[in-house]
Amino acid sequence: MTVINEVATLAVEGEVAVLTLNSPPVNALSAPVRDGLALGVKQAMANTAVKAVVLICEGKTFIAGADISEFGKPPKGTSLFDALNAIEGASIPVVAAIHGTALGGGLEVALTCHYRVAVPSAKCGLPEVKLGLLPGAGGTQRLPRIVGVEKALEMVTSGEHVGAAACAEMGLVDALVDEGKLRDGAIAFARKIVAEKRPLKRVRDMNEKVEAARGKPEIFAAFRKANAKRFRGFQAPESNIKCIEAAVNLPFDEGLKAERKLFMELMTGTQSAAQRYVFFAERAVWKVPDVPEDTQTIPIAKVGVIGAGTMGGGIAMNFLNAGIPVTIVETKQDALDRGLATIRKNYENTAKRGRLTAADVEKRMGMLKGTLALEELADRDLVIEAVFENMDIKKEVFGKLDRIVKQGAILATNTSYLNVDEIASATKRPESVIGWHFFSPANVMQLLELVRGEKSSKPVIATSMQMARKIGKIAALVGVCPGFVGNRMLAQRQREAQKLILEGAMPWDVDRVLYDFGFPMGPFAMSDLAGLDIGWSKEKSSSSTMREILCEMDRRGQKTGAGFYDYDAERNAKPSPVVEKLILEFAAKKGVNRRTISDDEILERCVYPMINEGAKILEEGKAIRSSDIDIVWINGYGWPVYRGGPMFYGDTIGLDKVLAKMKQFEGQMGAEFAPSKLLEKLAGEGRRFQDLK
Numbered sequence: 001m002t003v004i005n006e007v008a009t010l011a012v013e014g015e016v017a018v019l020t021l022n023s024p025p026v027n028a029l030s031a032p033v034r035d036g037l038a039l040g041v042k043q044a045m046a047n048t049a050v051k052a053v054v055l056i057c058e059g060k061t062f063i064a065g066a067d068i069s070e071f072g073k074p075p076k077g078t079s080l081f082d083a084l085n086a087i088e089g090a091s092i093p094v095v096a097a098i099h100g101t102a103l104g105g106g107l108e109v110a111l112t113c114h115y116r117v118a119v120p121s122a123k124c125g126l127p128e129v130k131l132g133l134l135p136g137a138g139g140t141q142r143l144p145r146i147v148g149v150e151k152a153l154e155m156v157t158s159g160e161h162v163g164a165a166a167c168a169e170m171g172l173v174d175a176l177v178d179e180g181k182l183r184d185g186a187i188a189f190a191r192k193i194v195a196e197k198r199p200l201k202r203v204r205d206m207n208e209k210v211e212a213a214r215g216k217p218e219i220f221a222a223f224r225k226a227n228a229k230r231f232r233g234f235q236a237p238e239s240n241i242k243c244i245e246a247a248v249n250l251p252f253d254e255g256l257k258a259e260r261k262l263f264m265e266l267m268t269g270t271q272s273a274a275q276r277y278v279f280f281a282e283r284a285v286w287k288v289p290d291v292p293e294d295t296q297t298i299p300i301a302k303v304g305v306i307g308a309g310t311m312g313g314g315i316a317m318n319f320l321n322a323g324i325p326v327t328i329v330e331t332k333q334d335a336l337d338r339g340l341a342t343i344r345k346n347y348e349n350t351a352k353r354g355r356l357t358a359a360d361v362e363k364r365m366g367m368l369k370g371t372l373a374l375e376e377l378a379d380r381d382l383v384i385e386a387v388f389e390n391m392d393i394k395k396e397v398f399g400k401l402d403r404i405v406k407q408g409a410i411l412a413t414n415t416s417y418l419n420v421d422e423i424a425s426a427t428k429r430p431e432s433v434i435g436w437h438f439f440s441p442a443n444v445m446q447l448l449e450l451v452r453g454e455k456s457s458k459p460v461i462a463t464s465m466q467m468a469r470k471i472g473k474i475a476a477l478v479g480v481c482p483g484f485v486g487n488r489m490l491a492q493r494q495r496e497a498q499k500l501i502l503e504g505a506m507p508w509d510v511d512r513v514l515y516d517f518g519f520p521m522g523p524f525a526m527s528d529l530a531g532l533d534i535g536w537s538k539e540k541s542s543s544s545t546m547r548e549i550l551c552e553m554d555r556r557g558q559k560t561g562a563g564f565y566d567y568d569a570e571r572n573a574k575p576s577p578v579v580e581k582l583i584l585e586f587a588a589k590k591g592v593n594r595r596t597i598s599d600d601e602i603l604e605r606c607v608y609p610m611i612n613e614g615a616k617i618l619e620e621g622k623a624i625r626s627s628d629i630d631i632v633w634i635n636g637y638g639w640p641v642y643r644g645g646p647m648f649y650g651d652t653i654g655l656d657k658v659l660a661k662m663k664q665f666e667g668q669m670g671a672e673f674a675p676s677k678l679l680e681k682l683a684g685e686g687r688r689f690q691d692l693k
Contacts, residue, residue, distance in 0.1 A: 008036025015051040017044035026064035031077030052190040061100025088112040097186035111142040127159035132272030136263035140243035149213040156240040274644030281627035295462040304377035307386035308339025314442030318471040395426040402427035412436040430455040447636035448473040479622035492609035518640025528563035611650040615676040626689035651688040659683040
């Protein structure tokens with residue numbers, strides 16, 4: 001065996017040379033890996049006894065992509081293009097032996113090999129679109145030549161991983177070899193192609209599938225139309241589509257140039273910078289500085305949920321999906337029956353869509369027990385309270401839990417706003433109490449705000465983070481304050497949205513601006529969807545806000561066919577002349593002189609106070625990192641990922657500009673716009689939220 005460099009070795013077995021890469025953890029395409037590829041193939045060809053090369057990787061995976069840590073740094077070592085050209089231009093066949101994942105640049109390496117074999121558990125994909133990029137080393141030009149244009153379009157714009165069997169079916173993989181016997185299987189395959197004198201299959205020269213699509217622009221038009229909603233606001237999917245069009249309409253080398261140009265445009269743009277930032281932020285959010293990774297955790301084998309309503313039922317489903325038995329408690333039998341029936345119906349609907357089998361449904365329901373007796377939670381390891389958002393009720397529940405539930409169990413509250421420390425004070429074990437703020441629907445939404453009480457113990461925090469991951473959530477650890485991180489910032493936007501419609505805008509103006517910014521819907525459409533009467537009391541209503549006026553008229557949102565908007569039978573919204581008239585009358589009654597309000601002002605007044613509130617949250621230590629705030633907003637509130645979250649967006653605009661606008665608004669509209677000390681400090685120093693350590 002010959003050592004090529006620190007990550008690559010070459011072993012000759014008869015007429016087959018095995019080039020092995022070993023660069024933990026995922027054999028990313030770092031400079032040493034690229035050097036190893038180019039030098040290894042060159043050395044193999046220099047040996048006249050070698051008739052074929054097998055490229056294989058040690059560890060858990062084949063090359064799983066680019067080395068993202070090199071992005072933005074001066075290039076060093078062999079370029080990826082030179083490494084790929086060395087493989088593709090080899091005078092003897094190179095066989096890629098794939099296990100784990102061949103992703104991004106890893107799949108691009110495999111596509112320059114002349115043949116590909118894989119174990120059944122392997123997956124391939126080009127996920128660059130998820131980082132706001134496109135495959136920049138020939139992936140968009142080679143992939144359609146081997147799998148066809150339609151499949152290539154789906155792969156590059158979704159970034160999804162494709163299983164080995166599907167890869168073999170579409171021609172991306174030439175053969176499947178036995179699990180656990182990749183090396184032997186790949187060598188046997190290489191010997192076979194040598195014995196059969198098979199040709200060097202260079203993907204770049206395979207034009208049949210792209211020529212079949214030439215002169216058929218309707219393929220691309222139909223694909224764009226079918227995916228318009230999914231791609232809205234994102235630049236990378238369209239650039240990926242243009243690259244596949246180039247593969248169809250241009251010679252290979254010209255297509256490569258088009259790919260490179262579009263890649264550089266994305267790479268230097270703000271969208272990819274935002275999406276790469278989010279990639280790292282999603283990893284950083286799990287790190288809690290004062291809770292070491294080796295903190296002792298509490299085994300969670302059984303869970304209790306109090307409340308079988310929409311939220312409680314959704315929470316229970318998360319644990320059932322993870323194979324953890326749940327006992328759900330209600331106060332009345334009809335409410336319990338309704339909750340259990342809803343959970344079953346949700347699972348049956350999922351089964352109808354083919355995502356679960358009937359057996360899966362029964363297995364999950366078999367792990368769920370309903371009861372009216374709180375005492376049945378005595379042996380639970382984790383109990384999550386999901387009752388009405390009322391402090392007295394929650395304290396009463398926790399007082400009972402303190403007497404019933406075994407010592408050492410975690411007692412969690414699903415409050416979205418209330419003081420977790422006050423709730424914990426109802427127990428003799430505040431160290432066991434923590435907030436688990438799920439977002440609705442709890443079985444769908446990814447975010448979980450974990451609210452650390454003043455006395456929440458480190459094992460409770462560590463276990464909560466661990467369980468969040470187990471049930472498929474992304475968890476952000478935040479501190480106790482009204483509304484925590486997400487709702488505290490949302491309150492700023494909601495306040496300004498309500499003021500804007502009195503001062504001169506209409507609800508559909510505000511919604512349009514925020515929708516165009518990238519949100520799934522604006523605040524008024526969202527209110528109509530949720531129901532304007534959430535938290536509204538007919539007895540206490542006094543026509544003091546537009547919401548109260550609408551609720552008093554029974555315009556309570558989509559469910560009544562009217563709210564801020566009018567709705568047809570299919571719940572399609574249209575601006576309401578009734579609401580427009582009501583707003584004008586209400587503004588006149590309040591003595592507001594309406595004026596024309598620009599789209600820029602709508603956006604700045606809705607978003608800049610959120611950024612400022614995020615700065616206050618950081619100042620107060622209620623979030624660990626600015627990127628954690630961004631994770632909350634992307635995963636819980638639909639902030640567009642290509643804008644990186646409110647704090648990243650503030651950095652993108654420039655904190656000096658945010659500060660100047662906040663001061664201007666403060667002068668015009670009052671103290672609600674007073675800039676935070678942290679915003680003033682960072683702007684004055686020319687620094688960003690990202691620079692905070």
